[in-house]
Amino acid sequence: MAETTVKAGYRRSVDLARFVAAFGIVWDHARAPYADIGYTALALFLVLTSFLAVGSFERSDGKGFWLSRAQRIALPWLFWCAFYWVVYHVVSDEPFQLLSDPWTLLIGPSIHLWFLPFVMIFLVTIPWVSRFINSPVRMYIAATLLVLVSIPLGLMHAKLAPAAWFINPEGFPQPLPQWFFSLPLFWFGAVLAAGKRMGLVWPALAAAAVVSVVLYQRSPEFASVQMILVAVIFEAIWRVNIKGTWTTWLAGFAFGIYLLHPATMLVAFKLFSDTVDRSFAALFAFALAWALTAAFQRVPGINRFL
Template sequence: MAASEVKAGYRRSVDLARFVAAFGIVWDHARAPYADVGYTALALFLVLTSYLAIGSFERSDGKRFWLSRAQRIALPWLFWCAFYWVVYQVVSDEPFHLLTDPWTLLIGPSIHLWFLPFVMVFLVTIPWVSRFIDRPARMYVAAVLLVLVSVPLGLLHAKLAPAAWFINPYTFPQPLPQWFFSLPLFWFGAVLAVAKRMQLVWPVIAAAAVVSAVLYSQAPDFASLQMLLAAVIFELIWRVNIKASWPTWLAGYAFGIYLLHPATMLVAFKLFSETVDRSFAALFAFGLAWLLTAALQRVPGVNRFL
C-alpha cells in the first residue's frame, strides 16, 4: 500500500486541502470578508482535481479512462441540474429556461455547475499529458507550453487580449470567463502530478511564476497571481505528512458541499434575511451543506451523485 501511495503521489494533506478549498469557495460565494480568497480556493480545487486525475489514470490500465470518468461526472451534473431547476422554479421571479441561451448547456440552472462540464470536457487531456511527458526534455517543453497557453487565456479572463474574430473579450458569455481562468490551473495540476512522479518539479514552478508575473504586469489583480499561489500552497501541503485517515474522511464531503452550498445559502438568506452577516451566512451554509452531504451519502441511489 505504501509503495502504491508514493507512486501515485498520494498525501493525506492533499485530501485535507480539498475540504479546505471547498470551504474557501463557499466563503467567496457568500461574499464574506476577504472573499477574494475564493480565487485561491478555486485555483487549488482545480489543481487538485487534475493532479488526482493523473494519479487515477496512471493507476488504471488507461482503457476507457475518459469515458468512464465523464460518465461519473455527467450523471451528477444532470441530477443537480434537475435539482436546481426545481429550486429556482420555486424561488426565482425569472425561472431558468434552458434553450434561451445556448451557453447554458455548458452550465445548467446554477452558475456553480459550470465546473462539472468543464472537468468532463478537459479530462480528455489527462491521458495525453501523462503519456507525452515521459522524459525530462518533454517536461521542459510542457512547462513552456503551459506558459504559452496560460498567458493568453489569463489575459482573456482579464479582458485585456485584443478582440478575436470568434469572441469579444469585453462581453464574455458565461462560462467562458470561468474556463479561461480555470484551464491553465487545471493543466498546471496535471503537469505538476507528472513532475512529482519524475522528481522534476522546478520547471513547472518556474512556469507558474512566469505566468503570474506576466499576468500581474498586465492586470495587477489578485486573480493574476493564482497559479503561483496555488503552486506555493501545494508545495507547502505536500510537505505536511499526516498519517491519520481523517483528512480522507473529510475530503469525501468536499464535492457534495460544493454542489449543495448554493441551496444552503438560499436557506441562510431565507432564515436570516439578505442583511445577515456574511461570515455567519458562509459558516451556516457550509455547515448545512456538510450535514446534508453526510445525510444524502447514506441514501441509496442519491449517494452516487455526491
C-alpha cells in the first residue's frame, strides 16, 4: 500500500526544486547579492534529501537500506576529498592536513563536503522514522518530538554568527554549526514524507511553524525561520504539476553541481580576479559546474562519483 501511494504521489516539480536549490547554494557561496537565500536553498536540499530517502526506503524491501546508501555516498566523498586535497594543495598557503583536527574526518579538505558524511550518518534514522509513523497518533508524537529536538539545536546554531560556519570563535568545531542547522530540517523532511504517505501533513507543518516562531523570538534572523519557509515552499512545489522528464534530467546534475562548484568558483576568481562582480561569479561557477558535471557523467569510472 505504501509503495503504491508513494509512486502515485511522485511530483516532477520536486526534481526541479533540487536543481534550483543547487543554484541557490552556489549563489550563496559566491556571496552574491541576497546571498542569504543560501539558507533556504540548503534547507530545501536537506528536506528533499530526507523526503526522497523515505520514499526510497518504502519502495525497497528495507534490507540493507542504510548500508547500501552509505556506501554509495562514501565513495564519492572519498573521491572528492582526494580531488579537493589536490586542488587546495596547489592553490592554498595552508594545505589540508587530514589529522590536524579529528573533526576534519567529518568534513574533508573542502568545507562544503560536510554534507556527504552528514547524510551518510543520519540516513540511518530514515527507517526508524518511516516505521514509527504508521498511525495518526504516532504522527502527532513525531511532530512533537521534532519540535522538542529542533528548538535546542536551533538555539545552539543561533549562538553562532554566520561566519562561524567557517571560523568558530565560540568553540564549536566544524561541522557542528552545520549540523545544528541541518539536522532539524533533515528530520522535518522525513516526517513530512511520512505525513504525505498517510495523508496527514498538518502536524508536520504545525511543528515547522512552532519551531520557527520560537527560534525567531529568541534570535530574530533569517536562519531562524527556515523550517516554516521551506515547508511553505515545499507545499507550493508539491502542488505544481509538471509533465515531461526534463525536470528529472535537470535534477540529475544537482549533486555534481554541488560537488564541483567550489572548484569552478576558484576558476572564476582566477580568470576574473577576486573583485569580479559576485553575481557574475555565481552564474559563471554554476554554468561551469553544470557543464563539467555533464561531461564527467559521460566518463566511465568518474560518473559513479557524481
